[in-house]
Amino acid sequence: DQQVKQNSPSxxxxxxxxxxxxxxxxxxxxxxxxxxxxxxxxxxxxxxxISSIKDKNEDGRFTVFLNKSAKHLSLHIVPSQPGDxxxxxxxxxxxxxxxxxxxxxxxxxxLA
Amino acid sequence: EAGVVQSPRYKIIEKKQPVAFWCNPISGHNTLYWYxxxxxxxxxxxIRYENEEAVDDSQLPKDRFSAERLKGVDxxxxIQPAELGDxxxxxxxxxxRSDEQFFGPGTRLTVL
Numbered sequence: 001d002q003q004v005k006q007n008s009p010s011x012x013x014x015x016x017x018x019x020x021x022x023x024x025x026x027x028x029x030x031x032x033x034x035x036x037x038x039x040x041x042x043x044x045x046x047x048x049x050i051s052s053i054k055d056k057n058e059d060g061r062f063t064v065f066l067n068k069s070a071k072h073l074s075l076h077i078v079p080s081q082p083g084d085x086x087x088x089x090x091x092x093x094x095x096x097x098x099x100x101x102x103x104x105x106x107x108x109x110x111l112a
Numbered sequence: 113e114a115g116v117v118q119s120p121r122y123k124i125i126e127k128k129q130p131v132a133f134w135c136n137p138i139s140g141h142n143t144l145y146w147y148x149x150x151x152x153x154x155x156x157x158x159i160r161y162e163n164e165e166a167v168d169d170s171q172l173p174k175d176r177f178s179a180e181r182l183k184g185v186d187x188x189x190x191i192q193p194a195e196l197g198d199x200x201x202x203x204x205x206x207x208x209r210s211d212e213q214f215f216g217p218g219t220r221l222t223v224l
Contacts, residue, residue, distance in 0.1 A: 004154075034212075043116070043203055043215030044155070089154050098143065099168060100213065102154030 003027045004092050006103035014111050019077040021106045023090030026071065030092040034100070035064060035075045038087045047088075048075070051095075080110045114138070116216035118204050124222045130192035133219045137185070137206030145213065146179060146189050147203040155203055161187065194223045 005024045013019045023033075031052035036044035050057040050064045050073065057064050063076045077084055090103040117136040125131050137144050142163050147155035158177065160168040163184035172179065176195070181187040191198055201220050205213040 009152075036215075041217065043205070043217050045215065046212040049212070091154070098160065099157060102156070104152065104154050 001026075002104075003030075004090060004101045004103040006088075006090055006106050008106050009104070010107040010109070012109045012111060013080045015082055016079045019075075019080045019084065019108055019110070021075040021077075021088050021090075021108065023073045023075075023103055024071060025073075025092050025101075027092070027094075027101075028071070029094040030101075032093045032095045033064070033066060033073050034091045034093075035062075036089045036091060036102075037084075038089060038105070044089055077108075080108075082110050082112050084108060085110045116204055116206055116214050118202075118216035118219055120219055121217060122220050122222075124224065125194055127196055127223050128193040130190065131194050131221060132188055132190045133202050133204075133221075135187045135189070135204030135216060137187075137204070138208075138214055141206035141208040141214070142184070143207050144181060144187050145203075145205040146187070147205065149201045149203055149218070151200075158189070158202075191221075194221075196223050199223045 034049040035047040037047050038044040048059050048062050048064050050066050066073045087105045087107045089105045091100045093100045119134050144161040146158040149155045159172045159179050161181045164181050179189045201218040203218045205215045207213045
């Protein structure tokens with residue numbers, strides 16, 4: 001039972017354009033969501049998070065949107081840069097459990 | 113500040129052999145996680161420690177996997193005996209107070 005789903009295994013975007021990565025979840029107890037970026041042969045690194053009391057969180061070129069009614073979140077990267085090419089994982093948690101469920105990842109390729 | 117350290121980075125063993133992975137979390141981080149990441153999947157929790165106590169080991173296959181964190185600092189994950197299906201990347205992560213986990217680079221295990 002996949003509680004966190006990233007249905008697009010890969011995405012290619014031109015440099016300078018917007019990248020939109022999507023994530024769906026099924027467990028209504030989840031109230032905290034995170035995005036991680038992973039380069040080959042490295043561990044995931046934290047990118048941005050959002051609590052369920054918000055519907056948007058911004059950090060520089062990265063914005064995460066949360067639609068609680070649809071159980072959907074998305075990560076927007078504007079403008080996309082070649083260095084953004086990596087695998088992006090979405091993760092969800094019920095606050096206080098300290099247990100994180102990860103999606104299967106989306107491989108982003110930003111073309112120069 | 114040093115990051116999460118894991119060793120070895122790569123390990124190749126024959127099936128039925130034992131194997132051990134070591135993790136040294138960021139200094140002062142009380143919470144330590146071990147994850148397994150299969151190819152094309154996201155990290156899946158194996159065990160979580162708060163200091164030296166294993167507070168969530170519900171997904172650890174206890175017939176062959178064991179873990180310890182004797183002094184509440186570094187940790188060892190062991191598999192005995194290894195099976196072909198254990199081939200994966202084993203990730204260690206730590207955090208303290210925030211919800212941001214810091215991941216190590218992982219150990220890539222290949223079981224032949």
